[in-house]
Amino acid sequence: MRSLYWTRKCSQPSRIPQLDHNSQAVRFLRVQRYASRQSTPGFSAGGPSSAKPRPFKGKSSAFDTSKPSDVPPKPAEQRDTESPSGLKPPRRFRIGPGKLILFSILGYIGYKVYTWQTDPYRSLILNPRFFTPFILENRDIVSSTSAILNLLSVPLGQNTGNVSEAWKMGIWSVQVMQPELQIARSYTPLPPLENAEPERLRLFVRQEPRGEVSTFLHKISRGTVVHLRGPQLEYEIPQDVDEVLFVAGGTGIAPALQLAHTLFKYRVSTLKDGPRLRILWANRRREDSYKGLESQQPRETLIPTLRGLASRWQLEAKAQSKEVRENVSAPTTQSQSALVEEVESLKAKHAGKVNVDYFVDEDNSYITENVLRKHLGSMEQSSGQTAEDQPTSGKKVILISGPEGFINFYAGPKFMKGGKEEQGPLRGILGKIDLRGWDVWKL
Numbered sequence: 001m002r003s004l005y006w007t008r009k010c011s012q013p014s015r016i017p018q019l020d021h022n023s024q025a026v027r028f029l030r031v032q033r034y035a036s037r038q039s040t041p042g043f044s045a046g047g048p049s050s051a052k053p054r055p056f057k058g059k060s061s062a063f064d065t066s067k068p069s070d071v072p073p074k075p076a077e078q079r080d081t082e083s084p085s086g087l088k089p090p091r092r093f094r095i096g097p098g099k100l101i102l103f104s105i106l107g108y109i110g111y112k113v114y115t116w117q118t119d120p121y122r123s124l125i126l127n128p129r130f131f132t133p134f135i136l137e138n139r140d141i142v143s144s145t146s147a148i149l150n151l152l153s154v155p156l157g158q159n160t161g162n163v164s165e166a167w168k169m170g171i172w173s174v175q176v177m178q179p180e181l182q183i184a185r186s187y188t189p190l191p192p193l194e195n196a197e198p199e200r201l202r203l204f205v206r207q208e209p210r211g212e213v214s215t216f217l218h219k220i221s222r223g224t225v226v227h228l229r230g231p232q233l234e235y236e237i238p239q240d241v242d243e244v245l246f247v248a249g250g251t252g253i254a255p256a257l258q259l260a261h262t263l264f265k266y267r268v269s270t271l272k273d274g275p276r277l278r279i280l281w282a283n284r285r286r287e288d289s290y291k292g293l294e295s296q297q298p299r300e301t302l303i304p305t306l307r308g309l310a311s312r313w314q315l316e317a318k319a320q321s322k323e324v325r326e327n328v329s330a331p332t333t334q335s336q337s338a339l340v341e342e343v344e345s346l347k348a349k350h351a352g353k354v355n356v357d358y359f360v361d362e363d364n365s366y367i368t369e370n371v372l373r374k375h376l377g378s379m380e381q382s383s384g385q386t387a388e389d390q391p392t393s394g395k396k397v398i399l400i401s402g403p404e405g406f407i408n409f410y411a412g413p414k415f416m417k418g419g420k421e422e423q424g425p426l427r428g429i430l431g432k433i434d435l436r437g438w439d440v441w442k443l
């Protein structure tokens with residue numbers, strides 16, 4: 001039934017009035033449609049030239065379409081061959097890879113400018129987000145592989161508040177940029193010298209063979225601009241710390257000196273005689289600590305010390321060569337042992353509170369498990385405790401600092417978790433010792 005109904009309905013003549021295809025109105029509409037396709041920007045068929053509306057050459061009356069042929073036909077070469085009507089399909093707005101890269105670069109620059117404008121650290125000499133310029137004033141040779149770089153913040157007169165704050169907090173580092181490779185490495189500033197301005201930073205840097213940033217820092221000449229970022233707090237020294245055993249390997253002495261600076265300048269100890277610090281400093285070569293060794297070696301073991309002196313003379317000879325003379329401060333006997341002298345003067349200044357023991361691989365003297373046990377025991381005894389006693393109200397901390405292998409050997413590896421460095425479990429030599437009351441921190 002239903003299909004019958006539809007058959008009937010469809011066979012009936014349509015009630016919609018049929019258009020006369022030659023009528024004036026229909027011809028007008030055709031022309032208008034053609035003209036609007038030609039003139040609509042973004043929908044034009046033939047690029048910018050075809051986006052221009054074509055002049056209508058017929059009579060000015062809007063309804064006068066008596067001469068549809070007046071609309072000039074599109075040139076054959078502009079016709080879209082795929083389109084049956086001969087018109088190109090509408091052009092869509094597209095972002096190609098070139099534009100995408102350009103927009104990304106512009107966006108990045110805009111973001112950087114915005115963050116720089118709104119940066120709260122802008123007027124400070126060190127900035128944790130941006131690299132700021134320092135110039136290399138001079139370099140003091142410490143050994144054949146290491147030197148102290150004396151840097152000065154430029155321009156002068158900037159706010160030094162965050163550096164002063166960092167010295168009060170504890171152990172901190174800065175990052176130094178190698179400009180050609182755009183890579184950065186961390187370095188631990190040495191404490192400021194007596195009466196030195198806070199705009200000056202000193203870095204103790206060992207040149208690693210084939211090391212990118214350390215080699216760059218050992219090659220640059222006086223007056224070179226070096227870019228630094230920071231400060232990065234590595235360890236906040238507890239307010240109530242009483243005793244510290246610092247196990248340092250090579251350049252790991254720099255954080256030990258930082259700690260001593262903060263401890264004796266800013267921390268108040270619960271013990272009446274103040275905080276106590278013992279540094280165990282291990283070096284591969286004797287030349288790194290020859291002067292300190294002299295101070296602790298008995299007379300009969302002076303032969304290795306002479307070896308150290310020989311390397312010092314070699315250094316002096318090397319420093320007099322043209323290449324080195326250009327880059328470093330005039331070598332003197334004092335500057336040769338700059339770092340060991342600092343360690344020794346620290347010992348002298350805080351006699352009875354600071355002790356330093358030197359160890360040298362070349363002399364087969366190592367920080368062994370027994371050495372650690374001995375020092376932990378001796379520190380407890382001298383503070384009036386035995387191993388069985390409860391710890392005093394103050395904190396006791398063991399800090400390990402040095403190359404990765406050194407830290408792993410004494411306390412086990414640190415590891416990364418969620419992009420952050422974690423301390424990891426206590427392993428290595430210290431992991432075998434019963435450290436009642438001592439906290440361990442790997443730097």
Ligand SMILES: Cc1cc2nc3c(=O)[nH]c(=O)nc-3n(C[C@H](O)[C@H](O)[C@H](O)COP(=O)(O)OP(=O)(O)OC[C@H]3O[C@@H](n4cnc5c(N)ncnc54)[C@H](O)[C@@H]3O)c2cc1C
Pocket residue numbers: 173185186187188189203204205206207208209210211212213214215234251254443
């Ligand atoms: C918090 C912190 C503080 C620090 N403080 C100090 C400091 O005060 N003083 C200091 O001297 N260091 C410090 N360091 C270490 C310092 O950051 C650098 O790791 C060190 O200077 C080496 O960096 P580099 O760019 O010279 O060497 P890299 O280029 O990173 O090379 C690292 C090692 O890989 C080896 N290597 C590189 N390329 C090759 C190759 N093609 N083949 C074989 N071996 C290769 C190098 O010999 C080198 O031993 C600190 C590190 C940290 C994390």
